[in-house]
Amino acid sequence: MTAPRFLQIHWLASYPGTLINRDDSGLAKRLPFGDAVRTRISSQCLKRHWRTVEDDWALNQIGPEMAVRSREVPEYRVLPALEAEGVATDEIRKAVVLALAQALYGDKAEDVSKRQALLLGEPEIRYLISKVSEIAAAAADAKSAGEAVKTAFKEEKANLSSMRKNGVLEAGLESALFGRMVTSDRAANTDAAIHVAHALTVHAEQGESDYFTVVDDLARDAGESGAGGIFDTELTAGLFYGYVVVDLALLKSNLGGDGALAGKVCEHLVHLIATVSPGAKKGGTAPYAFAEALVVEAGSRQPRTLANAFRQPTAARSEAAAAALAAHLSSVDEAYGAHEKRHHLSLQPIEVPNSSRIGLDGLGKFASAMASA
Template identity: 30%
Template sequence: MTQSPALFVEVHILQSLPPSNANRDDSGTPKQALYGGARRARVSSQSWKRATRTEFAKAIEPADRATRTKRIAALLAKRLARPAAQGGTGLETAQAERLAAALLEPLGITKSSKKEEQSAYLLFFGKRQLDEIVKLLNNRAADLCTLSDADLKDEVAKLPVVATLSAGHPAEVALFGRMVADLPALNVDAAVQVAHALSTHAVRTEFDYYTAVDDENTEDHGAGMIGTVEFNSSTLYRYAVLGVHQLRDNLSSAKDTRETAIGFVDAFTRSMPTGHQNSFAHRTLPHLVLLTLRTDQPVNLVSAYEEPVVGVTGLATESAVRLAGELTSVAATWGAQPLSTLAAYSLGADKLTEAFGPSLSFPQLLDSLSEQIGQWLADSQITKADA
């Protein structure tokens, strides 16, 4: 059996955040990690994946988006209760809720003990997939509602509800995957892996002491409220890898695969976690975006910063030079030369051009990536056919 060829698109980003608390722990402190013996600023992978998914969804029509929720039963019941002209069945609310519960029972979805209207776990699915479940009823909704609970359960069990949620995945599910421990048939292998963002240098947490004035208090000059918020500033190394081959398998369309891949790179680059955004306005754009394409295995280049950068006149340029050196070193030591390298950067070090090639504008970088992914998809289809 011939193994399907692989293509990994790695995204390496250097980005400086001013004083901020973009991702905090349970005590309100900016998340941190010890790396190379130094305390680093950290933004968790979950936080940046959420920000990326939110940014990615901006370019998608609402009906084509995915949602992650415990309220799948309520969403399905709402669709069932819509008039037939709007894709529903026209059932009364109580009937729609009963039928929705029966349809979802094969998924092993049980109600939460705390909130009866919610399921016990979050499920990530496409909104159009709910519409497809409604279509499975084939205009039989009213008749099904006349059956006893036992007969309704038997009839619904004949419908391919699980198969419907296992196909036609929206781009977001295809990218970030889905894991359902109780029903492995619903699992979708993620095409994307995201690392925790780490500062390239050591950081120190600081405190902002703030006060709020009571506008209507004219009797004294004291504050109406006082408090503190913790923050730091950092130059972060961000890394994510997209398996184009896995994305293709999840979407089953070369066109959708290419468009989704470009959309992910764009969204990951532009996204920003929103913790304390109103207090710090920390929305910045990267100094450098480096894409490396590989066909063997992904390589996170965070080792460039195992020895923390010590800035005298700034951190970004030295961090970029370190990244260039690590890319070159990995290629020389391990023979791990990328298939292709694309970069967009605003830093003027000659070593960057040597390692990354000339800087492209970000739109040019995306266009070039789109061409290379399109060519790989075409070539891999030929290889598949020959096999």
């Protein structure tokens, strides 16, 4: 088998009595699919938790520096650094920081609420601190300092992209994996090597309104009746199908051609997908679960989701969902040929066509070997 181009990861995970991902009205996110409306977990929610988790398989344990997503990097990272270094006066520092914000976030950057959060790598942040520090130290007053920053960013249009000569990792590991867009410096954009689908329940949505009260301890002790507050929220239960694709060629390119590093990323990713639960209302729902089934495939054809196995809603049982997934995969193999190499993990014995059942560590090592090939 030649070096594969894509790694595909399919997973099933069950969450009872939770509110994993909310919409703007505070209700569970939903998606019409096939014959039913499903509960949904957005790809942004999934990626956020995989990016920020702290455990042995965290992304920050891989090696390369991470990144910071914020719309206030100049105020929260650059300004404190200038103050700590004692660079120039307070007025000059504020002027260069505002000018930097306008260069990064646009002309309306003075209003923080109108900025869009930008993903910047730690090396890039150090670069920005160094650049504005040099300008501030040489400035005679606040006005000239601000103008000098604007001029520097106009003359050196590719301020961030100029760092790409040192590799995409200057923008942080997250950028190399999940991509980023920089409107002020488009050459600094990075294409995502990891593509994440929205997860959806394999069955119709299952939700309930949870009515609850808050007891006022002091009022109760005083003999008063009644609650200190009356509330309601939505709770859902669901067995979710999720799908992730890794463009291995692009991943290696984004990582400077380092196949071993690409392998390490994919091994960590498999562990994160299997064991990290997204979720809100953690204190009230404990939304933690491990995947009940995981299928990892490596091949060079265009990837294809297996979500269509659930276009007709299935029973909310992992055995039924796994059987539907396996049947759909068998049909795909029969129609198009079984060209992918695959292994799977499952809590119950299930038959996945052209696949062997192994544990999570073995599945991670398989993903690593395919990525580093």
